[in-house]
Amino acid sequence: xxxxxxxxxxxxxxxxxxxxxxxxxxxxxxxxxxxxxxxxxxxxxxxxxxxxxxxxxxxxxxxxxxxxxxxxxxxxxxxxxxxxxxxxxxxxxxxxxxxxxxxxxxxxxxxxxxxxxxxxxxxxx
Numbered sequence: 001x002x003x004x005x006x007x008x009x010x011x012x013x014x015x016x017x018x019x020x021x022x023x024x025x026x027x028x029x030x031x032x033x034x035x036x037x038x039x040x041x042x043x044x045x046x047x048x049x050x051x052x053x054x055x056x057x058x059x060x061x062x063x064x065x066x067x068x069x070x071x072x073x074x075x076x077x078x079x080x081x082x083x084x085x086x087x088x089x090x091x092x093x094x095x096x097x098x099x100x101x102x103x104x105x106x107x108x109x110x111x112x113x114x115x116x117x118x119x120x121x122x123x124x125x
Contacts, residue, residue, distance in 0.1 A: 011043050022047035022054075024070050057114050061106025064096045 004012075004079060011017045019041065021029040026049055033046040051071040055063065099107070 024052040061103045
């Protein structure tokens with residue numbers, strides 16, 4: 001029995017293709033990545049931290065479609081709004097094959113914000 005779909009097998013070790021595994025919080029993806037590596041997948045990467053961390057670090061530009069409710073950022077305790085606003089339904093998923101120049105600018109901005117200024121090297125004490 002082959003547990004992989006034809007789509008996955010089409011990408012297995014294909015030149016110029018990568019497979020990225022992810023889940024909400026990295027619990028299941030790590031097990032799947034281990035199994036797939038043991039079965040010969042060499043172009044496999046796992047999203048460290050899962051979708052929760054990705055959504056926090058890159059609120060726009062990188063993720064297409066809507067995030068599962070379990071990955072949505074919750075308000076910190078004590079910061080609840082006095083009036084509850086009606087919840088808007090999630091936006092429909094985008095059908096996107098490439099990043100636009102605007103997406104790349106957003107990604108670059110959030111990377112720089114996360115890593116700090118490039119001209120200020122970190123110090124180890």
